[in-house]
Amino acid sequence: MGVKINEIARILLHFAMFGFSFYALSSLNLGKIMLPGNNRAVKAQLLLILLSLALGYLSAQFILAIVYQL
Numbered sequence: 001m002g003v004k005i006n007e008i009a010r011i012l013l014h015f016a017m018f019g020f021s022f023y024a025l026s027s028l029n030l031g032k033i034m035l036p037g038n039n040r041a042v043k044a045q046l047l048l049i050l051l052s053l054a055l056g057y058l059s060a061q062f063i064l065a066i067v068y069q070l
Contacts, residue, residue: 013063018056025052 030044 010060010064014056014060017060017063018052021055021059022048022052025055 025048028048030047031040034040034044034047
């Protein structure tokens with residue numbers, strides 16, 4: 001029932017990469033490229049979070065593939 005160190009490291013890597021991608025993507029002004037309408041700022045923030053999740057997942061999977069291939 002014990003949790004392996006590899007599983008904890010994988011989870012921490014995914015969270016770290018999400019944080020890095022959120023930090024990197026937050027420099028973009030997504031509100032300017034969104035179509036005009038109601039709640040443009042909310043939609044831009046939601047898009048930022050979803051893009052950060054996707055980029056964080058992909059970059060973590062890339063790092064894990066490199067590490068486990070060695």
